[in-house]
Amino acid sequence: xxxxxxxxxxxxxxxxxxxxxxxxxxxxxxxxxxxxxxxxxxxxxxxxxxxxxxxxxxxxxxxxxxxxxxxxxxxxxxxxxxxxxxxxxxxxxxxxxxxxxxxxxxxxxxxxxxxxxxxxxxxxxxxxxxxxxxxxxxxxxxxxxxxxxxxxxxxxxxxxxxxxxxxxxxxxxxxxxxxxxxxxxxxxxxxxxxxxxxxxxxxxxx
Amino acid sequence: xxxxxxxxxxxxxxxxxxxxxxxxxxxxxxxxxxxxxxxxxxxxxxxxxxxxxxxxxxxxxxxxxxxxxxxxxxxxxxxxxxxxxxxxxxxxxxxxxxxxxxxxxxxxxxxxxxxxxxxxxxxxxxxxxxxxxxxxxxxxxxxxxxxxxxxxxxxxxxxxxxxxxxxxxxxxxxxxxxxxxxxxxxxxxxxxxxxxxxxxxxxxxxxxxxxxxxxxxxxxxxxxxxxxxxxxxxxxxxxxxxxxxxxxxxxxxxxxxxxxxxxxxxxxxxx
Numbered sequence: 001x002x003x004x005x006x007x008x009x010x011x012x013x014x015x016x017x018x019x020x021x022x023x024x025x026x027x028x029x030x031x032x033x034x035x036x037x038x039x040x041x042x043x044x045x046x047x048x049x050x051x052x053x054x055x056x057x058x059x060x061x062x063x064x065x066x067x068x069x070x071x072x073x074x075x076x077x078x079x080x081x082x083x084x085x086x087x088x089x090x091x092x093x094x095x096x097x098x099x100x101x102x103x104x105x106x107x108x109x110x111x112x113x114x115x116x117x118x119x120x121x122x123x124x125x126x127x128x129x130x131x132x133x134x135x136x137x138x139x140x141x142x143x144x145x146x147x148x149x150x151x152x153x154x155x156x157x158x159x160x161x162x163x164x165x166x167x168x169x170x171x172x173x174x175x176x177x178x179x180x181x182x183x184x185x186x187x188x189x190x191x192x193x194x195x196x197x198x199x200x201x202x203x204x205x206x
Numbered sequence: 207x208x209x210x211x212x213x214x215x216x217x218x219x220x221x222x223x224x225x226x227x228x229x230x231x232x233x234x235x236x237x238x239x240x241x242x243x244x245x246x247x248x249x250x251x252x253x254x255x256x257x258x259x260x261x262x263x264x265x266x267x268x269x270x271x272x273x274x275x276x277x278x279x280x281x282x283x284x285x286x287x288x289x290x291x292x293x294x295x296x297x298x299x300x301x302x303x304x305x306x307x308x309x310x311x312x313x314x315x316x317x318x319x320x321x322x323x324x325x326x327x328x329x330x331x332x333x334x335x336x337x338x339x340x341x342x343x344x345x346x347x348x349x350x351x352x353x354x355x356x357x358x359x360x361x362x363x364x365x366x367x368x369x370x371x372x373x374x375x376x377x378x379x380x381x382x383x384x385x386x387x388x389x390x391x392x393x394x395x396x397x398x399x400x401x402x403x404x405x406x407x408x409x410x411x412x413x414x415x416x417x418x419x420x421x422x423x424x425x426x427x428x429x430x431x432x433x434x435x436x437x438x439x440x441x442x443x444x445x446x447x448x449x450x451x452x453x454x455x456x457x458x459x460x461x462x463x464x465x466x467x468x469x470x471x472x473x474x475x476x477x
Contacts, residue, residue, distance in 0.1 A: 012281075012283060013281070014281055014283060014284065018284065019283075019284065019287070022284045022287045022288050023287055023291075025288055025291065026287050026288045026289075026290060026291020026292065026294075027291055028291075029288070029291040029292045029294070029295040030291060030294055030295045030298060032295070033294075033295025033296065033298055033299050034295075034298060034299070034302070036299060037298065037299035037300075037302040037303055038302070040299070040303055041302060041303055041306045047416070047464040047465050048464055049419070058238070058241065058242065059238070059242070062234065062238045065234055066231065066234055069227070069230050069231060069234065070227065070231075072227075072230075072270060072274050073223060073224075073226075073227040073274075075274070076223050076274050077220070077223065079217075080217070080220065080223075083217075170276075173274070173275070174275055177270055177271070177274045177275045178275070180270055180274075181266075181267050181270050181271060184263050184266045184267050184270070185263060185267065187263070188237070188259050188260065188262075188263035192237055192238075192240075192241045192259050192263075193241075193256055193259055193260075195241075196241075199416065199417060
């Protein structure tokens, strides 16, 4: 089944590119961990509004969370199709994943815009600064993933993606699922738990 | 040397992937219903909701990395690398958060106590003198001689440019006199108001004014400690307040915009 020529001999017995991707994802945990910790430190410390309770729309974001989860499902189907050398299915599932990602970004643009109209800005208060930095960097990750997905779909349409290059799609999938799990954390902390935060408690001892 | 073959044989089947997607979807719905208690569905869960929500999202997190990212079927080293990064991220997060919790939840009070007004360094020649005084002394000391008044009297007080300070350090009036204060806000961004309170009350009044919000000019409606106050003035606006000077004693005028009260105040003496 496996041909010796397809295997590189490495000290770990693992493909270098796959190892690299997991190292990258591990380090990206730190990146988002720092931003999430910053959000938690600043949580409830804003002196002026708008506060989360004023603007966070949990039902809307539940829908966009669902969209991102479904994009992960489409992604695993793209990998299955790649292993099965089904060119049409590869292109379709990759584009479906990208499309769901675009819908998610659309929700985020809509959300950012309505927040801005309600007075929440990057420089307005601590909530705005930490919220936009965290969700903005996540949105940037999603956007990068969409570009990667579309590029892969174009390659697949040209017949250059199949079981022999399945690792290319697998690495893309790892990145995409990682972006998904980061959102799982953000959704829980910023929306489900933090979405109902009100303004600051009066300063005691003053 | 033994080497791993690319692991594609143990991947879940299509139906298993569908099942995983349904589970993820169902957990998200449960999470939503948990917090969406405006209809009174799960109000009784109370504070137990937060650990429950964290647990549910951790389950989703684990499902995605184990099945969608194949960590369950892949080489252990890959999982170890990822978990190491995740654990480090947790530790960094806990370290950052506990650094601030070290103030025992009073970091905002600590910050407010130590706040200094933000000063733009506009000109080189002025910066040496003005920046030193601005950062070290927050109380203004320009007008050392308080204007004394008998009968109806008018004071003109202005915010000190862009600073969180008044241009007037103190004013004096006779008890019972009709006092009019015209207040000017020349700032290009900051909003200010001017509130008359008894000496010592300023921080408590300002603190209680925060929840009242801008709509109430950051003054708690019906606050008996407030003797008089102007409207909250947007940048570049001016306002006026007229009141009868209270019994002889020490009073202060203060801006109750959140945070301003620590630097923006002056003495009002009634004789």
